[in-house]
Amino acid sequence: MNEKPGLLKNYKIGVLAGGSSSEREISLKSGEAVFRAFQETGLNVVFIDVKEHDFSFQIDRSGIDAAFIALHGRFGEDGTVQKILEEKNIYYTGSDPESSAQALDKLASKKRFRDEGIRIPGYRLVRAGEDISCSDIRVPCVAKPRYEGSSLGLSIVLSKDRIRTAVDKAAEFGEEIIMEEFVPGREITVGVLDGAPLPVVEIVTADGIYDYGAKYQSDDTEYVVPAGLNEVEYRRAQEAGLKAHAALGCRGVSRVDMRLSDKGEIFVLEVNTIPGLTERSLLPMAAKASGMDFSQLCVKMLYGAFTES
Incomplete structure (x- = not known):
């Protein structure tokens, strides 16, 4: 990797997590994992449990130069936080306000995918x-x-x-x-990091349903990395991930969820602009399969805040 954490030590980094959305608990787990990784790397980092009504003052008081956004759900992924940070001239990880809002809105993103010729379910x-x-x-x-x-x-x-x-x-x-x-077939996902696809991940659940319980609670959910697809399917999955990422104007990192039908067709479901970073999350699994440990992944994502903002 070309990124050297030492170059970031002149900046004060804030890890933004928590918030009041329905995904608060997952966000806290993601944020705490990133915070620990940055501490171990020797960065000047603070953890900010975001309070929406007080967020602007929280940022002012923190004195941070850059924000690593680990907020999931509304406020964090809908462009609101990104817009506030831009107004304060603070670097931040991930997509800009418009792309963030479009990705969180499943209706808007589906319309965009359709306009770009990306196959989606009805x-x-x-x-x-x-x-x-x-x-x-x-x-x-x-x-x-x-x-x-x-x-x-x-x-x-x-x-x-x-x-x-x-x-x-x-x-x-x-x-x-x-x-x-519903597309009968296999559940797969492709992470996109700095414009390049990560290894494809296949998710295998006990009952074929990848819901909240299967994601965060079940011990029976299995992850195959890299996914056992044939060469053509694998390439098409990565291409679809890149195309969906670009269609929404995403930057930095995203995770594109898909179904591979029984006929070998790729259907894009949605794009996550702030993927989970817990011990069960898909993006770190894919990064690890590409030779990148968790700390390296977080540092690389942080560098994107300075190079793409």
Whole structure:
């Protein structure tokens, strides 16, 4: 690696985590892991548990020069934090406000992917409390909130009598719900770091559903890195990751979630501009498979704040 942590020691770094979104606990775990990595590397780093109502003052009091954003969900991933940091002339990791907002909004990102010729599953937007006609929603399908990450509120609907239950579950996290065609096949993801794809990761769950429990609680979830795809499928997955990353104007790092259908077709599901950095997170797994340990990954991401801002 060309990045040398010593070059960063002249800067005060703030790791931003926590917040009040539904993903607070995951964000804290990510932020604490990054904070420890920077401490071990010898950087001048502080941990900031973000309070949205007081965030501007928190930043002013901290005296930081750059922010490593480990905030998941709204406020952290919707462009709000990024905009505030730009107004204060503070370097920060990850995508700019517009790209962040577009990626968190599953409806906006799907429209963008479609415009760019990226294959996506069919979908429909419904609203909480809406009188849903099951006749025009095909099953199996996936119900998920328009604006959440970490698979919060996600359900796989296998029969029409379960549609209302799935919509109500997703509605706990927002009034608008995406009903998405379920693509039979394999769950894969591609990390993009500084414009290059990381090794493809395949996720294998006990029941075929990669929801919040499978991500963060189950001991039965398996990860195959690099994924056991054939050469053509592997290349297409990485190409799709790069194309989706570019379509939203992302910078630095992202993680692109996909399905590989039984027919060998790649369907892009969504782009995460602030991927998890916990011990169970996919991006560090992919980085490790490419020869990069966790501290090196974090330092490389931090360098992006200075080179791409």
